[in-house]
Amino acid sequence: MISTEAIRRTSPMVDARGLRSIERIASHPCAPRWNRIAGDRMERDDLRAVEDFRDALARERSSAGSEAPDRLRAWVRERGAQVPVFRAQVRDPSTIDRAWSSLPTTSREDLATRPEVLVPDDAALDRMIVYRTAGTTGHALLVPHDARATACYLPLLELALARWGLDAHIGGDDVAMLVGAQARTVTYATALSAWSQAGFAKLNLARDQWPREDAPARFFSELAPALLTGDPVAFSELMGRGVTTRPRALVTTAVAMSDVLRARLVAHFSAPVIDWYSLTETGPIGYACRLQGGAYHVVSHDLFVEAIDARGAPVAEGKRGELAVTGGRNPFLPLLRYRTGDWGRLDFSPCACGDPMPRILQLEGRAPVLFRSAGGVDVNPVDISGVLRAYPIVQHELVQRADLSCELALRVLESFDLTDLERELRVLLGDLRLVISHDPNLGDRTGKVSPYRSELPLEE
Secondary structure (H helix, E strand, O other): OOOHHHHHHHOOOOOHHHHHHHHHHHOOOOOOOOOOOOOOOOOHHHHHHHHHHHHHHHHOOOOOOOOOOHHHHHHHHHHHOOOHHHHHHOOOOOHHHHOHHHOOOEOHHHHHHOHHHOOOOOOOHHHOEEEEOOOOOOOOOEEEEOHHHHHOHHHHHHHHHHHOOOOOOOOOOOEEEEEEOOOOOOOEEEEEHHHOOEEEEEEEOOHHHOOOOOHHHHHHHHHOOOEEEEOHHHHHHHHHOOOOOOOOEEEEEOOOOOHHHHHHHHHHHOOOEEEEEEEOOOEEEEEEOOOOOOEEEEOOOOEEEEEEOOOOOEOOOOOOEEEEEEEOOOOOOOEEEEEEEEEEEEEOOOOOOOOOOOEEEEEEOOOOOOEEOOOOOEEOHHHHHHHHOOOOEEEEEEEEOOOOOEEEEEEEOOOOOHHHHHHHHHHHHOOOOEEEEEOOOOOOOOOOOOOEEEOOOOOO
């Protein structure tokens, strides 16, 4: 058992119930190896702030359309005096109201090369927590964060569960788990103050982390997590390890998932799979609409999302652009037109599900890329995705070389004959060199890969 003193160093609000939650997880006879002592670092004022945020989430959901809402413009003006990058980019405060789209953007490069200009002068630095991004789309970043802002993830998850018609209350004896399947990652057991001391575990399914082969199945069965979060690779591995728990939902990161895998997960766990769009720098941005496949509603009222072009100008409504985010609740990283590096279309029309917040359509974590057939015809990755979706694929990476040859690496849920897949792809790509291979280790380091890459310039 972890010492109570060690737990309280990272979980100041932990009480007797929380200690029981941690003990139940950490000391389970089938528990995996734990390599960290971690907690939510919440204090009493933080809990009140999270409650206020939970109330505002329900009260302030509306669509402001493609224009930055008044409350967000006011927030930029208020922060302008304290954030160095805001001062540099908003020299004339009247620009916020009369020429929003002329305000310069910020990006990962700013965070990587000069993070100090993004942190407000009045920030309470003794409260700062530093997270490291995975670095799968470039260099890893060190992102300053805050315990209160991190705890606000929980009301956002509650909102997504409620919008899907599920029981959104998690607390007391409940357990939530974040599941990974990586060679190395941080693992720990803790309790969450903002969920009434419910237990939480961050786990790694790598086989060398468990006491025996059947340990994961018993661990999940006996702890019966109310919520599972993770990526498609981890959820696929859960099925492969014989885990048959029945959570309320599986919340998965916005990594492309085949229809076959999604259907298998829903059937296996008897629970819906809810896609979730979030970045370390921004926090949660969107959750999947329960009625419109491939659409993500902006999840929080304190974020303004734009689709912009290379110059930072908004693209025409309904057109594809790079997603930029303003706002948020991280006191160490207020965002002003922050380029996410992800691409999509914004839809402000009413949604049948009833959520008034805008939707992000055709979300992809990459810049536009086109493939070219042997006959010189451009091929959209959306059409290729339509073919791949029908097969039991967990992850894929398709690369087109400068000579038009293509290499497709697959991490599959189960083996299948590649002949039919190749035939369907050749309808799109024609008679070029196409190599399809199984790679069971695809994405092992982080669970993320670039699904489409091309050596051909987009403008050719």
